[in-house]
Amino acid sequence: MKIGYDMNAELDREKKPLSDGQILREITDAIIEGRLSPGDKLGQDELGKVFGVSKTRIRPILHRLNEQKIVVIEPMRGAFVARPSVEEARAVNAARQIIEEGVIRAATRVARVKDLKALREIVAEEHNARLTRNGGQAHRLTGEFHCELARITGNEVVADVVRDLVSRDNLVVALYQRPNAAACSLDGHAALIDRIAEGNEDAAAHAMRHHLQDVMDSLNLGPKTGPSKSLATAFAHLRQD
Amino acid sequence: MKIGYDMNAELDREKKPLSDGQILREITDAIIEGRLSPGDKLGQDELGKVFGVSKTRIRPILHRLNEQKIVVIEPMRGAFVARPSVEEARAVNAARQIIEEGVIRAATRVARVKDLKALREIVAEEHNARLTRNGGQAHRLTGEFHCELARITGNEVVADVVRDLVSRDNLVVALYQRPNAAACSLDGHAALIDRIAEGNEDAAAHAMRHHLQDVMDSLNLGPKTGPSKSLATAFAHLRQD
DNA sequence: GCAACAGAAATCGGATACGATTTAAAGAAT
DNA sequence: ATTCTTTAAATCGTATCCGATTTCTGTTGC
Structure with a gap:
């Protein structure tokens, strides 16, 4: 034309x-x-x-x-x-496991009550979005939870890094669509908050690694x-x- | 100008x-x-x-x-x-403390003998560069050590993130560097290798945080x-x- | 009939050209 | 003499243009 x-x-x-x-x-x-x-x-x-x-x-x-x-x-x-190849998808998720372990450890050390409140607020919104079948919003909030966690560290640089990784992971998740599986992230996030509230750094780090691994396992990594x-x-x- | x-x-x-x-x-x-x-x-x-x-x-x-x-x-x-302002310099260093804690923990879990060898090789080069008064080379190798550490995790994404942070930190150090202080990084790197070799994840993480903090403390953060x-x-x- | 080749069309990467905006300088007024 | 206004110079951001490379298509040869 x-x-x-x-x-x-x-x-x-x-x-x-x-x-x-x-x-x-x-x-x-x-x-x-x-x-x-x-x-x-x-x-x-x-x-x-x-x-x-x-x-x-x-x-x-x-x-x-x-x-x-x-x-x-x-x-x-x-x-x-x-x-993105399956290897790349795994690499991004593995990178998140490595980096966000450090993030949640730092967050656990400095988290205040209002920080936990903010996290719980996001989880509640996630819950609502899930109830109203608002898949896109729920998806966005899932990433927002991790960004908020990074924000708790009070470090803008860390927050930027996490945001980039989450964005990239969002793409992977969107491409290797998961028909229904997403509820696991809700329980996972709640568990993370509990570990942070307990001030148990090692447990929080462990929970984070497993949470991200769960998200990875919920993907359909077949050729799409x-x-x-x-x-x-x-x-x-x-x-x- | x-x-x-x-x-x-x-x-x-x-x-x-x-x-x-x-x-x-x-x-x-x-x-x-x-x-x-x-x-x-x-x-x-x-x-x-x-x-x-x-x-x-x-x-x-x-x-x-x-x-x-x-x-x-x-x-x-x-x-x-x-x-970069003093606040930004502190933020980048703090970000490295948070993120590289996760990195060294992951590296400690998977490090093999050849990986330790590669790290020691870099420290040796650092030592040589220091002896030959090659400040620029020593400075570059100091960052290279941390990049190699990230590479041990086998994750390209993590390596990229660390490389960016190191590059940014290099700029900060170059700007706020005190005339002589730089030897501390050599001992710090050696200690990190020892902790990794021991397989002591917590000790390695602790050493990493203190190493980066030492580098930060060695800077002259006055107006320059x-x-x-x-x-x-x-x-x-x-x-x- | 199918593969190989040649030419045309399409598209990318880069350089030049041009309007818009900021900075610097010159001139006028108090 | 200083300050404010106006004008000129420099530089940024974007559009247009051009050579280089790739891709498609039509033809030729076997």
């Missing part, structure tokens, strides 16, 4: 110069929510058309996603939605290839006709 | 299209080795001239450094060498402002006349 300058006439009607962060979020959401499947091509020009910007702004965004391991870039070929969808349909909600 | 005027004359004669990774390495090295001081401006055009490329390739590199917190980017103003140098002199070794 040939594009001309007359198209801008329609676009400026609803001024939409999306920021880089918004475009990034749109793409990541599209991937995590399954509107884009692993292996799908992310053409620079095509994405530029979708978001109404030039590929000049698309390219660095794709590189950022590449650093987050959400997309892969093959030189002179283009960008594609990452197809979803159908490829077009970029236009994946971002259909952005269109204005 | 004035720049050199004579540097761009003979650059077009050379045939050296450096890769993005090489340019990235050059800039980070220049910052960590002190050839560029915190607050120095990193002009896109100027850097492009230095490396013989267009600013198109410089910009994403600066953004990557920005994500690593080595440079800061102020919108519509430009990129500058990061000037180094002299600004020009980009031309900072990358003078790249010139070929």
Whole structure:
């Protein structure tokens, strides 16, 4: 399809110069929510058309996603939605077991009552989301629990690292979808809070490792290839006709 | 700060299209080795001239450094060498204490004889570098020890996280380094190896926390402002006349 | 009929060009 | 003389353009 300058006439009607962060979020959401499947091509020009910007702004965004391991870039070929291997999925989970052990140990040492309260609040929200069949929200809150745990350490750097890992793990979980299994995370989180409340550092660390391992075991690590969808349909909600 | 005027004359004669990774390495090295001081401006055009490329390739590199917190980017103003505050320095060190505790615990569980050998090898190199008054090399190896420790876990993701943290900490140390103090890291590393060899996970974790704390305490956290140098002199070794 | 090859179309990576914004400097007024 | 205003210079962010590489397609040969 040939594009001309007359198209801008329609676009400026609803001024939409999306920021880089918004475009990034749109793409990541599209991937995590399954509107884009692993292996799908992310053409620079095509994405530029979708978001109404030039590929000049698309390219660095794709590189950022590449650093987050959400997309892969093959030189002179283009960008594609990452197809995380089973080994990679295991590696991310193992990394979380290693790093979040240190995190929960530190959190256990410094946790105050209000911190436990915040954690319990998140678990309660998780419970509600689960009851209302709000899978997406529940999924998000599951990650939020671990981020909040990192926040308890009072260390912004640690929180950032954990957030990145959780985000990456979210992608893995979304791709290796689990039909129903997710309740285990609720019990796991409650157990973690109890161990922290007890001030038992070793027990908390042990519980964390097992909790993450449970999440890993609940995944379906068989070969999974979803159908490829077009970029236009994946971002259909952005269109204005 | 004035720049050199004579540097761009003979650059077009050379045939050296450096890769993005090489340019990235050059800039980070220049910052960590002190050839560029915190607050120095990193002009896109100027850097492009230095490396013989267009600013198109410089910009994403600066953004990557920005994500690593080595440079800061102020919108519509430009990129500058990061000037980490004392709080930020403490935060990075604290993050390492938290995360590397998990790392050394995992490493202690799985370490084999060859792994210990590799660690001792690095310590030996550190010792040599210290003897030959090779401060830069010693400094680099100090970080390499921790990266190797992360590598023992067999987890690439963990290794990447640790590498980022070490790189960031290297910048802090380079900025707040006291003239002489650095020998403590040698003894600290040796002690860490001993604890790992003993298989004593708790002792290893304890030693790691104290080792990192020692490094922190050895810094001079008073206000420190180094002299600004020009980009031309900072990358003078790249010139070929 | 199928495989191999050649040319065309498409797309990526990079350089140049241009408007927008900030910074620096020069000039006028009190 | 100092300060405020205005104007010029520099630099950033983005769009457009161009060569290089890949992929697709149509043809040829066996």
